[in-house]
Amino acid sequence: MRSKQPTIKDVARLAGVSKTTVGRVISGEQDRVSEDTRERVNAAIRMLGYERNVIATSLRTDQTFIVALSIPDIMNPFWPEVARGVQDTFEAQGYTVALLNSDWDATREANHLQTVRRNRFDGIVLNPIKITNNELKSLSTPAVLLGSGDDYPDFDSVGSNSTGAVYTALRHLIELGHTRIGLIAGVSQRSRRDTRYHCYADMHYQSGLSLDESLVVRAPYSRTGGADAMRQLLSLPHPPTAVLAGNDILAIGALLAGQGAGLTVPDDLSIIGIDDIYAAATTSPPLTTVAKPKYEIGVQAAALLLEKIRGVTHDVPQKLLLDGHLQVRQTTSPPA
Amino acid sequence: MRSKQPTIKDVARLAGVSKTTVGRVISGEQDRVSEDTRERVNAAIRMLGYERNVIATSLRTDQTFIVALSIPDIMNPFWPEVARGVQDTFEAQGYTVALLNSDWDATREANHLQTVRRNRFDGIVLNPIKITNNELKSLSTPAVLLGSGDDYPDFDSVGSNSTGAVYTALRHLIELGHTRIGLIAGVSQRSRRDTRYHCYADMHYQSGLSLDESLVVRAPYSRTGGADAMRQLLSLPHPPTAVLAGNDILAIGALLAGQGAGLTVPDDLSIIGIDDIYAAATTSPPLTTVAKPKYEIGVQAAALLLEKIRGVTHDVPQKLLLDGHLQVRQTTSPPA
DNA sequence: TTTGTTATGGGGAACGTTCCCATTTTTGAA
């Protein structure tokens, strides 16, 4: 079907040299070929419209210059920026990235790992679902994790400082004068440690605030989850004056539910989220949140993987936790 | 560095057969190998942890089972859903998709096309920037376009019915009783036909509404663009009672600017967007918009490319224009 | 026994590079 593309042999014939010489020219070797023949070869390349066949190169060199990026779902507003950070970094180094959506599904994750092995991709950046440290090791493909990387002692990882984010958010609320602060903690499939709650409790202790367990409600990471949680909080005999949500999606749900209940935000109720997704800036009023360095997370993960691919070894796996920063918009103010 | 993986030769040796036989087993040939040896081979495969080397397969068969997806920017909220539609469709058929961000940049686009050629990807789905119909033809790689595909007579394309979307939006506004309707038309780098305005004018004619050119303002596709345009509209001696924005991003900017000017939406001002991006549902009040079938666009584009890769030929290129549907939320109501 | 047929298996070239190891040509000093 597809018209056959010329090979180095064709180029060699046209230029009147050996295929070895052509190979030297296209792989940019400096010393081994005279200026004169180099030009003849380049002319032949242009004439034929030759494009190097990377497949053949890969077979010979065992490098594909393709890496995989496995994330839960590119439609989840947290991920596009991370993905872009990863891609920009790799593209600048001549790599192509294959995007894989795991949907938090162990089977899909396993398939993706198989794809990586079969295709001899040079590495993978992944937000792990079910795979264990040892399974990942036995993959024997360079890998860098997105997330805390807690359960993966042998791998580099890049995540955000969740603890720090919670402290930052709560400090902001407390500094504004709030004393009854609700927490909408997200619960996800993979039962991970409840850092959000832990920090919340700790912060109360540090600030001498009394801790009211009824102000803590758990909800699935969705807008309706956030909305339901907010309504539950509002139905309390003594509702909170401010609410911290585990992420922006929950916060937006909470915001909408709060407004739906007739409250004015931030006058009657302050709300703060975590992440700073695109939609956080477009609510009315725009959402105050702790912005996570999503793009930068991608960049760092890619940089680490690149090092690993190139054989740079650190004596101990790198565990990067990037700090977020408070993005004050208009959903927080002192309590009425 | 990376421990060498076993090959069919290793499997053959262990199973006591020839590499040809192993090849038959792994490519799932039915007839040519007895049940007995098939099992011996499979046992050897499991024992060695053998994974077929797709690179070698690709070199031999000239198929990579990788396709490229070139879009402007995955961080632009319109694209993640399209990308997901493309990916899900390809993944179900055993293909991997490489994501490429063109940033509306002709140079980047050219590089991406080169990547596709060099890596012998099986095809590409792309939202074209500067490339012409003929250049794309000379690529001689199966390609399907995202968008109207107007300037690409030789290629299949999948887009959304923009004209229809504008009519739908305006009809909604007119049915609500609006007679002074503003239009915020986006302008993009690539100077394409101004469909939005054309439909707008036509709709006015059809409905017997008078056309006031001062109600049409052009703005770059960004929130600030939408906000600036809104302010301009509001400063008119006789401002509109409703505004149609070229997409949701503009609409959100307009909404925020309108509220910033002290107007209540939708009581004082109705606003409608086009696209139905994630953030459209999270504004306050949530944005009424004409939802484009983003995921479906991706699915159809992928399906078309798959056909092309498999050699299914239509006598004439397919030009799909999928209809959007009105998503009524809370930014539109009858004029005061 | 011979011949034909079917089932099963193997040998080896080919895909388009890279790279090791010659071989040839050029250069420059003696």
Added chain:
DNA sequence: TTCAAAAATGGGAACGTTCCCCATAACAAA
């Protein structure tokens, strides 16, 4: 002019598959 060293070039194997074609075995029919 000669010769060694350096520079330029080429031959051919190897990477791990696929696939064409041939070999062998088993068995039935004549």
